[in-house]
Amino acid sequence: MSDMYFLGRKCIFCDKYGLYKLKDKRLKCKHCNKYYSINKLKRDLQILYYFYLEISARKTASELELDYGVVHRKFNEFRGCIYDYQNNEAKRLNGELELDESYFGGKRKGQRGRGANNKAIVFGIIERKGKVYTVIVENVKAPTLMEAIKSKTKKGSVFYTDGFKSYASLHQYGKHNIIRHDKDEFVKERNHINGIEGFWSYAKERFHKYHGINKKNYPLYLKEMEFRFNNRNNNVYKLLIDICIVRRVV
Numbered sequence: 281m282s283d284m285y286f287l288g289r290k291c292i293f294c295d296k297y298g299l300y301k302l303k304d305k306r307l308k309c310k311h312c313n314k315y316y317s318i319n320k321l322k323r324d325l326q327i328l329y330y331f332y333l334e335i336s337a338r339k340t341a342s343e344l345e346l347d348y349g350v351v352h353r354k355f356n357e358f359r360g361c362i363y364d365y366q367n368n369e370a371k372r373l374n375g376e377l378e379l380d381e382s383y384f385g386g387k388r389k390g391q392r393g394r395g396a397n398n399k400a401i402v403f404g405i406i407e408r409k410g411k412v413y414t415v416i417v418e419n420v421k422a423p424t425l426m427e428a429i430k431s432k433t434k435k436g437s438v439f440y441t442d443g444f445k446s447y448a449s450l451h452q453y454g455k456h457n458i459i460r461h462d463k464d465e466f467v468k469e470r471n472h473i474n475g476i477e478g479f480w481s482y483a484k485e486r487f488h489k490y491h492g493i494n495k496k497n498y499p500l501y502l503k504e505m506e507f508r509f510n511n512r513n514n515n516v517y518k519l520l521i522d523i524c525i526v527r528r529v530v
Contacts, residue, residue: 328354367503373410414502440470
């Protein structure tokens with residue numbers, strides 16, 4: 281992105297003409313009152329583009345000839361912006377909904393699946409032909425899952441789950457269809473949870489390249505995956521600019 285774009289007196293944030301230079305050489309817009317350093321903005325947009333491409337912070341730093349610590353911090357800032365955006369934009373899901381839990385990270389030794397140790401427990405709800413919502417939970421007990429379901433879905437929806445006992449009271453909130461995995465039933469016409477299982481695969485494939493994520497950071501990474509999945513048919517880079525750059529400028 282050339283300096284001429286910024287020096288053409290057209291604001292990148294409100295798209296109006298009316299930029300003027302401050303004494304510290306930053307530009308300020310008389311319409312939206314936002315001001316910024318051209319060099320810093322160009323750097324941040326470059327880093328954001330590599331983040332959008334899902335290139336690692338270390339490779340981004342190498343290719344842009346920047347300090348790894350700077351890039352790593354910016355990547356985490358971007359994830360923080362996405363986390364806030366996803367939580368603020370979240371609406372109750374309705375219609376045909378698939379529900380499931382999955383386990384991320386931790387050691388592979390020992391028990392796997394429900395009850396696995398050293399893993400982040402993630403509960404997910406996906407609206408067929410719509411968006412996915414995820415949340416890290418402390419356990420998979422009925423009260424925990426039912427609270428998430430009540431807060432993030434509309435009563436009267438059609439729910440699809442496996443036969444896990446924690447979903448036993450789900451019929452109180454809508455029609456409950458159960459897939460009997462214990463009887464080798466995985467797909468029976470519309471009775472399946474392929475959508476949410478597809479999201480688990482989507483997220484885990486991307487997590488694998490990080491070669492380990494600190495458990496406390498999983499909420500940020502998880503919301504990033506949720507964001508990318510929900511906007512897979514949109515202009516993600518343009519949306520990232522709005523969320524991570526425009527909304528953060530003074």
